[in-house]
Amino acid sequence: MDVIIENLPAYVDGFLRTLFLSVVSGIFALIFGTLLAAARVSPVAALRGFSMTYVEIVRNTPLTIAFFFAAVVLPRLGVTFQQFEVAAIIALSAYTSAFIAEAVRSGVNSVPVGQAEAARSIGMKFSQVLSLIILPQALRTVVPPMINILIALVKNSSVAGAFYVMELFGYGRQLANANGDAVLWVLVGVAFFYLLITVPLGYLANVVERKVAISR
């Protein structure tokens, strides 16, 4: 127990960095993922093909491989980062965007066909149908799965700790090495801080899910 209290500043620093990584990657992934989903349903074949290929490849790539590429392989190829946070954010947002894209796409598919037909019949263009009619409804229904993806993102950011970023898991490793006699409590502390983010988010997902279920 004492280990946690003694090293509280380290925990808080790691916690904030985990939060920072998750929020920044989450924003990038949401934007890029939505664009990918829009490309997937667009009339332009090349965009559809690109979006499909990207999602298929990234969804089947382990995150550790993505991190290894961003943090170990890229620097060897001449792309160096001032801070490894940048590599972590690239890996995390590239990885998460594929899952966001799939969630948004399934949301688009869940909007009743009549909505798009009605929009078309009053003369809206594809871009208007998508941005004014389909996406607002689609994004609504995908909020709960989206929150689940963001929870996974928070947990995934722990992989960054193994690639030179001092976030929660990175500090956990360091503290565990420094306090060989109190490893259990060190890791319990790390776990506590992860649960501090993931459990409320999971609760939020449940609440939103129930609300959406009633409204439809």
Place this chain on the structure above:
Amino acid sequence: MSSVLYDVPGPKARRVSLIGSVIGVIAIAGLLWFAVATLAQQGIFEPERWAVFQIPDVWVLIGNGIGATLTAAAVAAVIAFPLGLVLCLMRISDIAWVRIPTRIVLEFLRGMPVVLMMFFVLLVFATGSFTAVVAGLVLYNSAIFAEIIRAGIQSLPKGQREAGLAIGLTSFASRRSIELPQAIRRMLPSLVAQLVVLLKDTSLGYIVSYEELLRKVQIMADFLGPDYLFPVFFVAAAIYIAINFSVSRLAIWIEKRGSRKTAGGMAHAPVAGIPAK
């Protein structure tokens, strides 16, 4: 669905779409070309860099890595599934003092990074890295399997259980012989999709020094020199993607086949298919 979003393209729209496609292909090709040119500048495509793959030992190491990856995934899956089944039954038990603690444990396991659990087992129980990897995967995935199966049972019509109880089956017998077979069959696509996640998560073994595919790549690059890092990494990543892609296809195939054969079609778990880690 996408066909409703826009009209059947006429000559003008087809032309615009074609132009868009050409521009798109050129843009993507340009990006790829830029990437390849940058790589070529680093001498990546020099034949001698790729000559490492003529050394049989390199393939032996890659083979060992694949073996280690698949072994960990297989052992973890075989243990996690029955455990998930038990956890699911406890989670939906009629007895509150079984149900509530199970729920807390499941919430805890689901909210935890897998790599942290591996690390915990590795350090606290001082096990080998193989045990740590398998234990981490089992703990996490059994919780997910439990949630998937629970979603399957809840997606069944209420009458299934009521009929089971009405003909005098005990609660457990109704679960075992009426609800679970249907639930598992309905959830098969989600369960297989979770297997892909499990397979992907074995690569976290890299972090706890389990000698799986990625760790072997690192070892080879350290041994052969940094020049060979990219070729070896490239091949390993391609192998990983190929394996996962095959299992993903299997899930899609089961779903297509199942929606024809399973009464009521397939249901989807809210937790499945998420990059859970």
